[in-house]
Amino acid sequence: MSSFWSFYIAALVVLNIAGCVWLLWYTAHRRANKVNQAETTGHVWDGNLTELNKPLPRWWINMFYLTIFFTIAYLVIYPGFGAFSGTKGWSSIAQLQDEEAKMQAIWNERYARFEGQPIDALAKDPEAVQVGQNIFANNCAACHGSLAQGANGYPNLTDNDWLWGGTPDRMLETILNGRIGAMPAWGPALAEGNQLPAVVSYVQSLSGGEKSELSARGETTFKTLCIACHGVDGTGNTMLGAPNLTDHIWLHGSDTATITRIIGEGKTNQMPAHGPLLGETRARLAGAYVWSLRQEP
Ligand code: HEC
Ligand code: HEC
Structure with missing residues (x-):
């Protein structure tokens, strides 16, 4: 991968993650300002069934934060962030070669x-x-x-x-x-x-x-x-x-x-x-x- 494409992909990844964080923060922030005040969408059925627009529950938002944490941890350990190969140095081809070598060793022993x-x-x-x-x-x-x-x-x-x-x-x-x-x-x-x-x-x-x-x-x-x-x-x-x-x-x-x-x-x-x-x-x-x-x- 050329350094241009590496940088391009890394920038897209950062932008995406930052976008998600902002969206979550924004949603939570809105809620903080309007405690227990659910907006109504204006839709009412059967006389008293009102459709509300309520913010997401806290635990739900926290789960989103958890996935973002997971993403960052994954990108640090495994390849995925531009040309950065991850702290673990894992690659699919190395895993394949490793497994092949193990299989070969088993064969050699058996035969x-x-x-x-x-x-x-x-x-x-x-x-x-x-x-x-x-x-x-x-x-x-x-x-x-x-x-x-x-x-x-x-x-x-x-x-x-x-x-x-x-x-x-x-x-x-x-x-x-x-x-x-x-x-x-x-x-x-x-x-x-x-x-x-x-x-x-x-x-x-x-x-x-x-x-x-x-x-x-x-x-x-x-x-x-x-x-x-x-x-x-x-x-x-x-x-x-x-x-x-x-x-x-x-x-x-x-x-x-x-x-x-x-x-x-x-x-x-x-x-x-x-x-x-x-x-x-x-x-x-x-x-x-x-x-x-x-x-x-
Ligand atoms: C892609 C097809 C193909 C595969 C797979 C293949 N063979 Fe053959 N084999 C042939 C052909 C065709 C001939 C005849 C070559 C000729 O006409 O001179 C042949 C010839 C032979 C001969 C020589 C026969 C003679 O009369 O001298 C032996 C022995 C043999 N094969 C054993 C094997 C063994 C054991 C395997 C597996 C490890 C194997 N072959 C896999 C196509 C194949
Ligand atoms: C350069 C060596 C060569 C010469 C010369 C040659 N052949 Fe062959 N012939 C072969 C070989 C090798 C085969 C096997 C081809 C194969 O593996 O499928 C064969 C196959 C054949 C077969 C098919 C046998 C079968 O079991 O299906 C016939 C029939 C045959 N030859 C006849 C002839 C005749 C008749 C001539 C002379 C006009 C001739 N060959 C000259 C090498 C030769």
Whole structure:
């Protein structure tokens, strides 16, 4: 706040308080001069019901003085008078930070015994899995589903199919630092000679679809353009997050239209980094919950 605005606000506050004091003093003063003399407003009903204008009772006025005293005391202790921060030095942001630090300390204490433990070891500890489940429900379920079974574009975390690798270390890395899966758009490159349907057909043949003349034509293109990421046999690459195309599990959908769209238009899909949000130990606990859901192969 600039000193002009500080002064402006302080002046308004003083003016307001002084105005209230004057008003009270004036009212009380009027009364002192006209003891027990109630003015009539001139309104008379039913012959003898006269409306009077009586001064406020003493105790009522004193209550007003009390609120003014309270105002001044408040402005001395707490911020509110221009830029003056109050004798107590209180601020809402400091209170928030203080409470956050306290919460963090409670968390640190509660999670201390889980610190630095590998995800798969934590997954054997029922308490860690329970805590992890709560963390998952609050931070991950919105995308991966409350049972971690995923949805269109969000991987199922309970199968044994991993885009980015299913070892405890790779999974922790995924949760802490996030991942970006980038599938380039091949529409333009495949437009020549109408190769897109052929490639789609070949990709479908990898996952149990029919082999045909069309898919055979797509195979040549696949082996030129796609194997760098998806591998010669189409089983994917967990260093790049390139899905296995042979396992009947589809991240974005198994129908021809969807596969055509993904190959033609590409897809960038992101798992946000949760390290900054959760801290490492809580990320490990969420990972432990996910690990506990794994079906042993
Ligand atoms: C905003 C949505 C979102 C949230 C929140 C989210 N994820 Fe993800 N997650 C994704 C997406 C999308 C992917 C797939 C990224 C890709 O396509 O490469 C993913 C991938 C993953 C993977 C890798 C799966 C694989 O097959 O390799 C794991 C493990 C994972 N998430 C765990 C978690 C955990 C644990 C949390 C909570 C702490 C979480 N995610 C929160 C969207 C989310
Ligand atoms: C630069 C690496 C890269 C290349 C090259 C690449 N892909 Fe991909 N592809 C990916 C990644 C990464 C994904 C996952 C995107 C995501 O996380 O949503 C993907 C996803 C897909 C999917 C969706 C799989 C599913 O489960 O829904 C199909 C189909 C696919 N690619 C086919 C192809 C074909 C066909 C080609 C060659 C014309 C190709 N890709 C070339 C990286 C690549």
